[in-house]
Amino acid sequence: MLMTGEQYIESLRKLNTRVYLFGEKIENWVDHPMIRPSINSVAVTYELAHDPQYVDLMTAESHLTGETVNRFDHLHQSTDDLRKKIKMQRLCGQKTASCFQRCVGMDAFNAEYSTTYETDEKYGTDYHKRFVEFMKKVQKEDWTVDGAMTDPKGDRGLAPHQQRDPDLFLRVVEQRPDGIVVRGAKAHQTGSINSHWHLIMPTQSMRPEDKDYAISFACPSDVEGLFMIYGRQSCDTRKLEENADVDLGNKRFGGQEALVVFDNVFIPNEYVFLNGETDFAGMLVERFAGYHRASYGGCKVGVGDVVIGAAALAAEYNGAQKASHIKDKLIEMTHLNETLYCCGIACSAEGYPTAAGNYQIDLLLANVCKQNVTRFPYEIVRLAEDIAGGLMVTMPSEKDFKSGVVVGKNGETLSDICNKYYAASPACTTEERMRILRFLENVCLGATAVGYRTESMHGAGSPQAQRIMIARQGNIEAKKELAKVLAGIK
């Protein structure tokens, strides 16, 4: 069943997810003004799946059941599927200008599907069969699932088992005949509160002495012992201001991260997909990271499309759109944005089938993609700020623009004064100019900058993680041979 956006939001109300924010438990987190925009972003992934203009990207046929499913719950069956995944992410970025949070689950599904298959081949376990049954439920119920990988990690110089506090990496604390008990946490989890279930993966390659940490499983978001602490974002309390609108920049949509804590949570065997097979922890991490690094060549491009559009509008509203340097900056922004898209499409087009049958992206190109994503959005927002002008951060508040307080000698109100001195091109009203500048402020350094800037830097792995993978995959020795042949060196 493909849920509508409204059905998705209603389905969240049925969960007993424990959420803490500003030191308090939030009972009605679905309608909380700081959380709701991020829920709206996920809801878009449901809404678009019902729109004929977007169905081809937003849905796919499940190879498990033959049913039509949301592509976010799909196991990629071809390079065409991989390309459409990137296109879908670009589309969702365009419609929300935010992180729509559902990619981590999709990328985790595909990494788990192939890794469990290969783990079973070596160890004779039945993880793959369990995972397939889990995926059938995910697809049938149209769930949003948080693919959770990153542990708090404590002292980065120490292995999991060497940490002063052993809970700094999520671990098994008790093995039972019917399941396991886990303790620890997953940090900066995108969309965790908005997810029906969680799919947990190890955070890094593991050695045999880290056996208790080589763990993967699924659990409902409201399972006993699990709770979440909401992450703050720049300018987040603007959302709590009465009748906030223009000053939010993007009133309807946003992103979300949280600390997810597992306080001795019991996981039945049917939802355990890795339990001590340390040699497969690295495979799972590498495959998930590969998919997710490719994903950024879609989602961030979609947000970039909106940033470019907003910068072009700001130029028009300032009356500067004909200046050659403005045109050139918009070209540069487009060039950078489409370069990211090229990377996302390329690593998908060069994908390959795994032993389990689903398709994996080209790892080298996916890491190159993400490495560019750690840089280009920063340059895009730098150019957007350049075009927008300083007013983006010096403008009075929406309340000033609407205030009836008399301040002038001739009876002018604050509103009159603001509208007089912040008027620009006749192409727009003062409020429209204010709206587009606040939108850019939101993306460049407000709440959405979490998703467009810092997430571009660290999400799916920090820049150095990609450089390590590029070094491994780059095959320098073969390149040296090429040079030797042409230079006549024997």
Added chain:
Amino acid sequence: MMKVGVRYCGGCNPRYDRGGVFQKIRDRLQDVDFEIAKEGVEYDALLVIGGCTSCCASYHQFTYNEGVVKIWNPNALEETVRKLQEWMEVE
């Protein structure tokens, strides 16, 4: 009346207004029964509307008799209408 199934690409980066162009085609061919293509329905023809040159929409899952006409450029509107009219005459 000729029945035509319509299939849009996913619209990740359309270079023109796909819905607007379809409306123009529909206005020009008022004797054609257009509907969003559904699996299991037999169409006389399929109209695939792509937003860019890759025109990547999937359509092999649909049933059609005369053929498929693809459009990925608004400048091809006349050609698209002409092709559908030819099939109408065959009908």
